Amino acid sequence: MSESEKKTEVKERWSDGLKQEFNKISWLPAKTVGKQTAAVVVVSVIVGIIIAILDRFIQYGIDYLTGL
Template sequence: MGDSANTDKAPKTDFFKGVKTEFKKITWPDKDALLKQSTAVVCASVVVGVIIAVLDFIIQYGVDFMTTL
């Protein structure tokens, strides 16, 4: 009944050929676009880090204030 299932595995060379074909379809960014995007990511990370640090300081100050009452 269940004997009709195909249990043969594809050779590994087919997998790597497929990977190579897919890599050819990728459009890589040029150096200018990569630099702009990397700069944007670093700036956004720094801004978010500063926001988190400020919020942490405010919450810590608030908790310290509440516990000393």
């Protein structure tokens, strides 16, 4: 068996194994994924707003203390 034939055989076995593993995956329904994505985006925006507000207050406090 030549070197190229061995490589081809290994690639075929690898791709067969990959196909078998993909068949084991249980995919969530698109509606569920959409809801979860929306929840992540909403929570991320809310956390970003909270961090921005805290940053403003902290910066105000630091400016006040350094201005004394």
